[in-house]
Amino acid sequence: MSRKPFRRASDAERRADLIDAMLDCIAEGGIQNATVREVAERAGVSGGLIRHYFATKEQLLHAAxxxxxxxxxxxxxxxxxxxxxxxxxxxxxxxxxxxxxxxxxxxxxxxxxxxxxxxxxxxxxxxxxxxxxxxxxxxxxxxxxxxxxxxxxxxxxxxxxxxxxxxxxxxxxxxxxxxxxxxxxxxxxxxxxxxxxxxxxxxxxxxxxxx
Amino acid sequence: MSRKPFRRASDAERRADLIDAMLDCIAEGGIQNATVREVAERAGVSGGLIRHYFATKEQLLHAAxxxxxxxxxxxxxxxxxxxxxxxxxxxxxxxxxxxxxxxxxxxxxxxxxxxxxxxxxxxxxxxxxxxxxxxxxxxxxxxxxxxxxxxxxxxxxxxxxxxxxxxxxxxxxxxxxxxxxxxxxxxxxxxxxxxxxxxxxxxxxxxxxxx
DNA sequence: TCGCTAGTTATACACTTGCATAATAAGCTC
DNA sequence: GAGCTTATTATGCAAGTGTATAACTAGCGA
Missing domain, CATH: 1.10.357.10 (Tetracycline Repressor, domain 2)
Known part of the structure; x- marks a missing residue:
């Protein structure tokens, strides 16, 4: 029951990572494939973290x-x-x-x-x-x-x-x-x-x- | 417990209706909004019927x-x-x-x-x-x-x-x-x-x- | 009028979705 | 090093997803 170890990143860095991951999702699988979980996995991050940086998935999309x-x-x-x-x-x-x-x-x-x-x-x-x-x-x-x-x-x-x-x-x-x-x-x-x-x-x- | 009354349409007619409904969905809500249920509702038809004309949702998309x-x-x-x-x-x-x-x-x-x-x-x-x-x-x-x-x-x-x-x-x-x-x-x-x-x-x- | 066929509806199911919440630990400050 | 802040993980949930299946009925041919 040990949690995944993690590293605290800067705001700008995380945002950039999430945006990149979002773009990868869309480019490789279309908008339909850009799910919260898929984005998180590509960014090497747990799903919930997205909400910490973007109020909603839509806002991440706009940023991307x-x-x-x-x-x-x-x-x-x-x-x-x-x-x-x-x-x-x-x-x-x-x-x-x-x-x-x-x-x-x-x-x-x-x-x-x-x-x-x-x-x-x-x-x-x-x-x-x-x-x-x-x-x-x-x-x-x-x-x-x-x-x-x-x-x-x-x-x-x-x-x-x-x-x-x-x-x-x-x-x-x-x-x-x-x-x-x-x-x-x-x-x-x-x-x-x-x-x-x-x-x-x-x-x-x-x-x-x-x- | 009465079922919805329906009319049996020709193959070409139904296909055209479904394609139109699919296009409406995409145009008004994007690919993400083009769900089987949404398409069916717009076509005035029950969800299962789509499968009778197109083996899969993807095939309907291709036709559209x-x-x-x-x-x-x-x-x-x-x-x-x-x-x-x-x-x-x-x-x-x-x-x-x-x-x-x-x-x-x-x-x-x-x-x-x-x-x-x-x-x-x-x-x-x-x-x-x-x-x-x-x-x-x-x-x-x-x-x-x-x-x-x-x-x-x-x-x-x-x-x-x-x-x-x-x-x-x-x-x-x-x-x-x-x-x-x-x-x-x-x-x-x-x-x-x-x-x-x-x-x-x-x-x-x-x-x-x-x- | 009476089947019979197949177009159509209804329901079920396993799975995915976005988001909320609570528990945890990284890493700064003192 | 202790303590605190908060970035991060883990889990849960209600709603929605595509598709399979079974039950029904419209409307044709006899």
Whole structure:
């Protein structure tokens, strides 16, 4: 009748572990598989502990969703921030990053889809979605505006916004296709498609860009 | 102790009812809410009946997924088949149809996302996905090839295929954005974005097309 | 009208679910 | 090291889960 020995972890560490475990559950078995017990086991922790950090399973889910979207935004934002590059090169780097690992990733896609499916059902999930969507679109808008300014082209803000929507759409779509069926695309096919289509939409030449 | 009176329905009718009920469950409460009892109640039928038509709940889910994708493909295929139109107009009609109701629809998106999330988890769902994806892409490829031929432009099949992938991606992305947050787009904004971006990618002028 | 078939309901069962509660022990403070 | 706080485990519970089984009845054919 001896209890399992344990180690007291910091608040941040435990939360992160639980979020990771929750994401693993969803990615590998779908939302239906993300039960309190399954999450706890994956986190190497007893079931009751979850309630100590999150009032309810739903709240853990919300935290996991937010975590996922913040991570994705960060990955591509970084690619669009590299120093010592022209604005157009930054934009091209951003587009490329969106269409390569670690962004192109089947697991990421499964998670994203599971969350999106709940965005309309659970208002809190909907709010998280909108928040991250607008942030992402804003990022594209800024990169785009920078590239146009550098190229000496004056484009009205309202047009930049519309183009950002379109760019976001292609990137979403290609990201989707690539993550879902990466084996259908050989080599750099996805990347080429992205640079070409984004280039066509924006009127910027994104291939042949150096530093 | 009197039983509920009932009516014996045809095989096709009952299956359709059950599939509809299953889709309602998923759309309104997520996969987690699609329980045997909930589906049965929505279909106005006792729980056990489901087993009479589908060996397992999973099989009903597969049928529901297939049904959803076939319906979506049909809607946009029809728009690309209208008689008495030029090939370019057909293509433009197809693009437009993809970005308007009934294609742009929050419920449809929730369903799609819930299914996509399972595509990597459940092999059968994965197969259904791949099947419908390839059919959709093939449809775009044919419409595109027709439009190029009509315009007197000779484009290599491999290029048409790549452009079809890109077009599919923008349409997916815009469909996503429109269905998720239709209120962020005023009037014809989504449609304009679609015609512009697809036009840019393909080099075809899709606006200003009559009959 | 009288079966008979099979579509349909009702019930049971073993198991899982999320959450509440109480008991325990890790590890800090003094 | 003693004592205290609280992170952590263990257990319990009511509700819900998918499916198997048996009883019933609608509606066809004779």
């Amino acid at each position: 969703y937010r975590h996922t979207m913040v991570a994705m935004t960060e990955i591509s934002a970084e690619a669009g921030m590299a120093d010592g590059k022209s604005a157009q090169a930054k934009f091209a780097g951003f587009v490329s990053a969106c269409l390569m690992p670690p962004m192109i990733d089947a697991r990421r896609l499964s998670l994203w889809a599971a969350f999106i499916a709940m965005a309309r059902i659970d208002p809190a999930m909907g709010a998280i979605h909108r928040e991250s969507y607008l942030e992402y679109r804003g990022l594209i808008e800024r990169l785009l505006a920078g590239a146009y300014e550098e190229a000496g082209r004056s484009v009205a803000p309202v047009v930049v916004r519309r183009l950002a929507i379109e760019v976001n759409a292609v990137l979403d779509g290609l990201w989707l296709e690539g993550s879902l069926a990466g084996d259908l695309f050989e080599g750099q096919e996805l990347l080429k498609a992205g640079l070409h289509s984004v280039g066509s939409i924006t009127g910027l030449r994104l291939d042949h860009i150096e530093g | 997924y297939r049904h959803t994708m076939v319906a979506m493909t049909e809607i946009s295929a029809e728009a690309g088949m209208a008689d008495g139109k030029s090939a370019q107009a057909k293509f433009a009609g197809f693009v437009s149809a993809c970005l308007m109701p009934p294609m742009i629809d929050a419920r449809r998106l929730s369903l799609w996302a819930a299914f996509i999330a399972m595509a990597r988890i459940d092999p059968a769902m994965g197969a259904i996905h791949r099947e419908s994806y390839l059919e959709y892409r093939g449809l775009i490829e044919r419409l595109l090839a027709g439009a190029y031929e009509e315009a007197g432009r000779s484009v290599a099949p491999v290029v048409v295929r790549r452009l079809a992938i890109e077009v599919n991606a923008v349409l997916d992305g815009l469909w996503l954005e429109g269905s998720l947050a239709g209120d962020l787009f005023e009037g014809q904004e989504l449609l304009k974005a679609g015609l512009h971006s697809v036009g840019s990618i393909t080099g075809l002028r899709l606006d200003h097309i009559e009959g």
